[in-house]
Amino acid sequence: MSELDNQLPTAFDPFAEANAEDSSAGTKEYVHIRIQQRNGRKSLTTVQGLKKEFSYNKILKDLKKEFCCNGTVVDDPELGQVIQLQGDQRKNVSTFLAQAGIVKKEHIKIHGF
Numbered sequence: 001m002s003e004l005d006n007q008l009p010t011a012f013d014p015f016a017e018a019n020a021e022d023s024s025a026g027t028k029e030y031v032h033i034r035i036q037q038r039n040g041r042k043s044l045t046t047v048q049g050l051k052k053e054f055s056y057n058k059i060l061k062d063l064k065k066e067f068c069c070n071g072t073v074v075d076d077p078e079l080g081q082v083i084q085l086q087g088d089q090r091k092n093v094s095t096f097l098a099q100a101g102i103v104k105k106e107h108i109k110i111h112g113f
Helices: 002-007 016-021 056-067 090-100
Strands: 031-037 043-048 071-076 080-086 108-110
Touching (some): 031 090, 043 090, 056 080, 056 090, 090 108
Parallel strands (some): 031 108
Antiparallel strands (some): 031 043, 043 080, 071 080
16 A cells, blocks of 8 residues: 555645736736738738727827827627727837837737738
8 A cells, every 4th residue: 555655646736836826817908909901902900908998089099190090999799899990000009008008018919910
């Protein structure tokens, strides 16, 4: 029996450290910046996941003025409100949101090719 006791693993949880450090896993809110291809070279940039307390229309107005492009706010049943901008504005939008203090740089995910 003593050999068997040595071979049996103890009640060690290998994920205990990960759970302790990142107990808020899944609660981190990311802002997703995506690109959608339209006709030919035309594309749309979508910004999703901003907090509800922000005024989407004011952010859109500043983005449009800053990057000289058109855009709109779309209500999606699954995703909530999504900002759409003309053209590939992924890098511009990520730096704008970080500099304006709306979102921290580490909470921005940029998707696309």
